[in-house]
Amino acid sequence: MTVLVLGGAGYIGSHAVDRLVEKGYDVAVVDNLVTGHRAAVNPKARFYEGDVRDQAFLNRVFDQEDIEGVMHFAAFSIVPESMEKPLKYFDNNTTGMVSLLEVMNQHNVKRIIFSSTAATYGEPKQIPIKETDPQIPTNPYGESKLMMEKIMRWADEAYGIKFIALRYFNVAGAKEDGSIGEDHHPETHLIPIILQVAAGERKELSIFGGDYPTKDGTNVRDYVQVVDLVDAHILALEYLKAGHDSDAFNLGSSTGFSNKEMLEAARKVTGKEIPAKMAPRRAGDPSTLIAASDKARKVLNWQPQFDNVEDIIRTAWNWKQKHPAGYDDQNEAK
Ligand code: NAD
Ligand code: UDP
Structure with missing residues (x-):
């Protein structure tokens, strides 16, 4: 079937x-x-x-x-x-x-x-x-x-x-061998945008909001x-x-990372400077989103292998380096 x-x-x-x-x-x-x-x-x-x-x-x-x-x-x-x-x-x-x-x-x-x-x-x-x-x-x-x-x-x-x-x-992130990954047009998600800056495709990252009630003022995500x-x-x-x-x-992973922490993690993984500036809040962004994910672990026996954002970013960076133009370099019939 x-x-x-x-x-x-x-x-x-x-x-x-x-x-x-x-x-x-x-x-x-x-x-x-x-x-x-x-x-x-x-x-x-x-x-x-x-x-x-x-x-x-x-x-x-x-x-x-x-x-x-x-x-x-x-x-x-x-x-x-x-x-x-x-x-x-x-x-x-x-x-x-x-x-x-x-x-x-x-x-x-x-x-x-x-x-x-x-x-x-x-x-x-x-x-x-x-x-x-x-x-x-x-x-x-x-x-x-x-x-x-x-x-x-x-x-x-x-x-x-x-x-x-x-x-x-x-x-x-992406499949670990880098054969498939994230390719959105326009791209709106934080990690691929950070990696576009790391790859020199964008001048800098705009961090949306620095005055949230979080550890460093930027949004926290899971x-x-x-x-x-x-x-x-x-x-x-x-x-x-x-x-x-x-x-x-x-x-989710049940762990929260701020946007500034994600930027630092990406700098470490890529070895690039990744220029960034603070920008106004993006409409509709909740301050902090962290999942309680024990139900999926218990009931479905879900056992995620990745527990570290640097490792997740590394898989996205591997895809990006292998496919700088995303799927456009693969003669897709669209
Ligand atoms: P995506 O845009 O890459 O994938 C959606 C796919 O559905 C595309 O291939 C698109 O061509 C196809 N599609 C859309 N409308 C269609 C239609 N009417 N008929 C046939 N095909 C159609 O998005 P994604 O990031 O892979 O997200 C997949 C799903 O996960 C979405 O439903 C999204 O709401 C949900 N989701 C994503 C995230 C995230 O972080 N990416 C978070 C929460 C939920
Ligand atoms: N974000 C940012 N700059 C960007 C893209 C995203 O500061 O260029 C922030 C966004 O405001 C949010 C976090 O990164 O706080 C994650 O955003 P994303 O769009 O990746 O996912 P969302 O949490 O909106 O589903």
């Missing part, structure tokens, strides 16, 4: 496809390449180019494949863009989920592993954030993902489609290595296959 990965040409999805193939799963991928890269998809996976919202297309894929479960990474995820274009997010993310669940139900596919996010919690009331804490998003991106979680709950109730919502904190993260998806799929009920899990 086959695992269908929606959004499998994207940053996290491509690592999931690769890891599933490595572990001997049969894999099919759906992606419309709106932000993803055809060259990122492991050649052992069958690739279907199309949109999750296109039910006729999805039905053809589900007719052709014998699917045991889906992993759903296909979404837009840039917070500031979602503030300006909320409907774009509800359309792609939330409508996409309705379309997918309808097709799953029609084809009697009963398992979905879903990319949720710490953004569903909004401004946390307590640190570390537990799965049972209130979910009050502060931007349309987080709201669209919370709606997707809720829709899955009711689809479970009505049709018995079991789901695992994985609420990611800050995902970073970084999780992308391969560790995708391993939790495979454990979650097996958990549902073992007959367990729907649930939600945080995926």
